[in-house]
Amino acid sequence: MWSTKIRNIWDALYPVALYVVVSDCVYMLLTLAIGENTISPMALQILTALLSSPSIVYPYFSDRRGQPQEMREKKLFRLLLVCAAAVCLSVSLNNLILMTDLKEQSETYQKVNASFFSSTVWVELFGTSVVTPILEEMLYRGIVYNRLKRSxxxxxxxxxxxxxxxxxxxxxxxxxxxxxIGIFLAVVYETEGTLLVPVLAHAAANAVAVARVETGFLQGFTEENQFFVPISLCLLAISIIITAYLTKGRLFEKQLKYN
Known part of the structure; x- marks a missing residue:
């Protein structure tokens, strides 16, 4: 029994380790070939992700081959609700984290954040709202979550x-x-029955984050604003309410099927 559980966990997690190793090697080779300062860090990350993508795409489609795909009827209203919940959750979590000093204490985060916003708005949007959501959702929801669910x-x-x-x-x-955010995306992936929904929700959350930093969107909404805390909590509550509405009864029904 334990050997089966360990095997299931290994099957779910080794694609992540493989992608990390492959992407690190690709990044190093690109840095040697074109130079780290030749293009922006974000553009370098996009190239790295695209060149490393076969390590995600191949196992993702291998898992889907020969399996019946559950496709719930796609409704625009539900998709818009999911994206709205993702944006509300993203903004509220960022705001609540801003209320702590975690960002100032984490040098790693500061480096990642500087790299994240290191290029033009259009390059950042392409990287964070097109390339990243597709590859990360295929890996973490399409492969990791689906394989863990086999238990x-x-x-x-x-x-x-x-x-x-x-x-x-x-x-x-x-x-x-x-x-x-990952837990939220796994929930909506399960309830909506298609990877397209978490991909678009992920893209929407990232796009708002880029717009907020690069265009001054929500510029007045800072810790100095007297409504910062209540609005942040309201956005979190809205996200929870929408998610509860979308998932009501469906996760329980699906769990019964797996059992």
Whole structure:
């Protein structure tokens, strides 16, 4: 029994380790070939992700081959609700983390954040709202979550896949943020039955983050604003309410199927 559980966990997590190794090697080779200062760090990350993508794409489509795909009827209203919940959750979590000194204490986060916003708005949007959501959702929801779910414990698979998504960012700030976002994305992936929904929700959250920093969107919404805390909590509540509405009864029904 334990050997089966260990095998399931290994099958779910080794694609993450493989992608980390491949992407690190690709990044190093690109740095040697074109120079780290020749292009922006964000452009270098995009090239690295695209060249490393076969290590995600191949196992993702291998898992899907020969399996019946559950496709829930796509409704624009539900998709818009999911994206709205993702944006509200993203903004509220960022705001709540701002209320602590975690960002100032984490040098790793500061370096990642500087790299994240190191290029033009259009390059940043392409990297964070097109390339990253597609590849990360294929890896963490399409592969890691689906393989963990084979154990029959859907709730555990949702939580662990989210935590792995947070841990892979290698700093406490993004662990807290990405871990919770990852759990949310796994939930909507399960309830909506298609990877397209978490991809678009992920893209929407990242696009708002880029717009907020690069265009001054929500510029007046800072800690100095007297409504900063209540609005942040309201956004978090809205995200929870929307998610509860979208998932009501569906996760329980699906868990019964797995059992």
């Amino acid at each position: 029959g414990r859907m709730g555990m698979a949702i939580v662990i896949s989210g935590l792995v998504f947070g841990l892979i960012h290698f700093n406490l700030v993004q662990f807290l943020y990405a871990g919770l």
